Amino acid sequence: MFGYAFTCSACDFEFHTGWSHHLAGQSLLCGVCATHYLAGEGASPWGAVAGERLQLLRWHYVKRRKRHELRATGISLLVSKAPPPDTPAGVFYLLGESLRDVACQSCGTSGSIVETLTGRDACPKCKAGRIKEPHQVIY
């Protein structure tokens, strides 16, 4: 599976797009407040199929265990048939339509959860740095 790694010129922000079979889901990010999400719990760890529903899970930092853990949001997302026309080959972006009406559980902004940061300049985490040219990653 392919994806893109986005980083910031000023802070430690990092976002890897696409489907990861390690996490068995598609990475998602709130483009306003930089909260990380995962669309997972599908039938296969190797990718979802059109018409399947994935669960929107939110990454939480658990202080007592010193690590990030996924928690259910109660929101399910419908996998669409085809990625947007400008999607690079091999990259899994199939939730854009389904995310349009979903509000971020952290900042409450509707439609702010995105599959990729392409075309954006400002870092959603520090608001000061710039998003650097992404590099491709293979999971």
Ligand SMILES: [Zn+2]
């Ligand atoms: Zn947010």
Ligand SMILES: [Zn+2]
């Ligand atoms: Zn930043």
